[in-house]
Amino acid sequence: MRETSMPGSASFFENVYDVVRQIPAGRVTSYGAIAEYLGLRGSARMVGWAMNAAQTPDNDVPAHRVVNRNGMLTGKHHFGGPLIMQQLLESENIEIIDDQVVRFGELFWDPAKELTS
DNA sequence: AAGCTGACTATGG
């Protein structure tokens, strides 16, 4: 892993990044799924918060592939623009209607199942 | 040091 972070800052943030980076293009996942995979479970907010920190140019974390449980682009406004997230997803053949991922159930990528720890 | 906030989720009314 890239110890680009500061010394001693090893936190679940890197765990989140690692999982998000493994999300295949054209797929999406939810905060809760990642949180549960990391053992945070109900603390899906922490995952979202990790995404907030993932906005740094040093990270290659496709945070746009992470949406809420409804498949809604809740964090779209945090990408520097309210349409950035949608455009990124559309560029990966993911259809977005009304800030929501179409066929979210089909595109959903569960780390707990796909990564088979 | 203590309290608030937050890119969520589940439950209740």
Place this chain on the structure above:
DNA sequence: GCCATAGCCAGCT
């Protein structure tokens, strides 16, 4: 079916 409340944990003021 929609609105309100509670639980969650880590970072910031």
